[in-house]
Amino acid sequence: MMGQIENCLGCKTLTGRINPPGGVIYEDDWWLVDHILPPIFIPGSVVLKLKRHCEHLAALNRSEASSLGPNIQSVSQVVQQVTHAEKIHVASYGEGVKHIHFLITPRTADLPASNIRLTLWLGFRRWLFKLKLSRREDPLAEVSELVNQLRFFITERND
Amino acid sequence: MMGQIENCLGCKTLTGRINPPGGVIYEDDWWLVDHILPPIFIPGSVVLKLKRHCEHLAALNRSEASSLGPNIQSVSQVVQQVTHAEKIHVASYGEGVKHIHFLITPRTADLPASNIRLTLWLGFRRWLFKLKLSRREDPLAEVSELVNQLRFFITERND
Numbered sequence: 001m002m003g004q005i006e007n008c009l010g011c012k013t014l015t016g017r018i019n020p021p022g023g024v025i026y027e028d029d030w031w032l033v034d035h036i037l038p039p040i041f042i043p044g045s046v047v048l049k050l051k052r053h054c055e056h057l058a059a060l061n062r063s064e065a066s067s068l069g070p071n072i073q074s075v076s077q078v079v080q081q082v083t084h085a086e087k088i089h090v091a092s093y094g095e096g097v098k099h100i101h102f103l104i105t106p107r108t109a110d111l112p113a114s115n116i117r118l119t120l121w122l123g124f125r126r127w128l129f130k131l132k133l134s135r136r137e138d139p140l141a142e143v144s145e146l147v148n149q150l151r152f153f154i155t156e157r158n159d
Numbered sequence: 160m161m162g163q164i165e166n167c168l169g170c171k172t173l174t175g176r177i178n179p180p181g182g183v184i185y186e187d188d189w190w191l192v193d194h195i196l197p198p199i200f201i202p203g204s205v206v207l208k209l210k211r212h213c214e215h216l217a218a219l220n221r222s223e224a225s226s227l228g229p230n231i232q233s234v235s236q237v238v239q240q241v242t243h244a245e246k247i248h249v250a251s252y253g254e255g256v257k258h259i260h261f262l263i264t265p266r267t268a269d270l271p272a273s274n275i276r277l278t279l280w281l282g283f284r285r286w287l288f289k290l291k292l293s294r295r296e297d298p299l300a301e302v303s304e305l306v307n308q309l310r311f312f313i314t315e316r317n318d
Contacts, residue, residue, distance in 0.1 A: 057247055058236035060228070069219070069227025077217035088216055091250035093274045095266070107254070115252040119278045 005053045010099025013037075014051060021140055022147025026154045027051070030064045031071050033154075035147050038138040041125045042105055044083040044146045048075055049101035057092065057100060072102065078153040079106050082146055086113070164212045169258025172196075173210060180299055181306025185313045186210070189223045190230050192263075192313075194306050197297040200284045201264055203242040203305045207234055208260035216251065216259060231261065237312040238265050241305055245272070 004011040012018040013034060020034040025046060027033065036045045048071055050064060060068070076088040085106030092102045112118045128134040163170040171177040172193060179193040184205060186192065195204045207230055209223060219227070235247040244265030251261045271277045287293040 056235070056239065057232055057249060058239050060232045062229075065228040065232040066225065067228065068231060069224040069229075070221075072227060073216055073219045073224040076215070080215065080217050087253055089250070089252050090216060090261075091248070091252075091274070093248050093250075093266075094246055095272050095274060102249075107252075113254045115250070115254060116278055116282050119275055123275050 005099070008053055008099050009097045010049050010101055011053050013047075014049070020047075021138075022144045022151075025147055025150045026071075026075070026158075028067055028071070030067050033071070033075055033150075035143055036103070038140075039126070039129050039136075040138050040140075040143060041122055042108075042111070043139050043143050044079055044085075044150075045103065045105045046075060046079060046150070047101050048072065048104055049099065054100050055094065055098040060100070072104070074154060074157060075104050078150050078157065079104055081153055082149045083108055089115070089118075164258075167212055167258050168256045169208050169260055170212050172206075173208070179206075180297075181303045181310075184306055184309045185230075185234070185317075187226055187230070189226050192230070192234055192309075194302055195262070197299075198285070198288050198295075199297050199299075199302060200281055201267075201270070202298050202302050203238055203244075203309075204262065204264045205234060205238060205309070206260050207231065207263055208258065213259050214253065214257040219259070231263070233313060233316060234263050237309050237316065238263055240312055241308045242267060248274070248277075 004015055013020055014032060020037055022035050025033040030051055031048055032051055033046055033048050036047055072090055080088050083106035085108045087107040089105040089107055090102055094100060107113065112121055163174055172179055173191060179196055181194050184192040189210055190207055191210055192205055192207050195206055231249055239247050242265035244267045246266040248264040248266055249261055253259060271280055
């Protein structure tokens with residue numbers, strides 16, 4: 001892959017220097033989908049990332065822009081199918097990791113149905129984990145099974 | 160427009176029952192862009208909304224999905240150009256307003272460069288405003304001027 005950056009987490013997962021749990025879910029010429037990295041608080045949360053290192057949505061080229069919407073639609077569909085989420089959240093901030101990526105998160109019935117409350121809930125969980133006040137283990141077996149299902153359904157869908 | 164829902168805020172703006180400041184910025188057959196409604200804490204924040212009432216990204220049809228990416232790219236470009244934002248945030252939660260829409264927010268240099276901190280900052284501003292502890296007035300003249308510029312640049316770009 002062209003134009004990868006040494007210290008970019010997006011590029012590291014694209015070049016196999018870091019391996020997201022369960023492996024690649026889907027890829028086309030411009031985008032790749034894999035699971036978020038540990039610590040995992042919401043299993044089935046995936047990342048749709050641009051294969052090229054690029055830091056601004058304004059700078060997407062024509063092919064990257066054209067394939068973005070169909071990928072958001074198909075990934076949302078399979079994530080909803082597999083996790084039974086009530087809503088799929090799609091967001092691109094690119095602040096911590098500047099490489100263009102969209103977080104696609106299943107907001108299941110047990111999670112707060114509000115962006116602000118969900119952000120606070122996630123922040124609180126991360127803070128507990130960081131301070132080692134939570135003894136949670138990453139649900140890697142569950143994630144691996146979800147990733148297998150996501151890969152199966154998205155491949156079947158695109159065939 | 161077909162399939163509008165009585166109590167949906169998305170449908171209300173699409174049918175002119177509520178008028179976002181500055182008017183329509185851009186529309187094609189499937190999507191429409193206008194400014195967020197008051198109270199406005201980040202001028203230049205716009206909404207890319209589906210013209211049809213539909214509540215799940217999984218249910219986008221082929222034309223809606225194909226035109227989504229190019230719209231995210233072009234709107235991000237003109238919002239960045241007009242507001243000089245360091246980063247453009249794009250997010251679709253659809254919890255408060257279920258009608259599919261993407262919030263496109265200019266994260267300018269004076270705002271926290273983190274989704275969690277920006278969400279908290281916005282939540283705090285909204286809370287102060289709700290409790291009438293802030294005496295801010297909506298920056299409607301500034302918003303109107305920004306909307307004019309956005310409309311000009313996106314039209315020029317697509318010509």
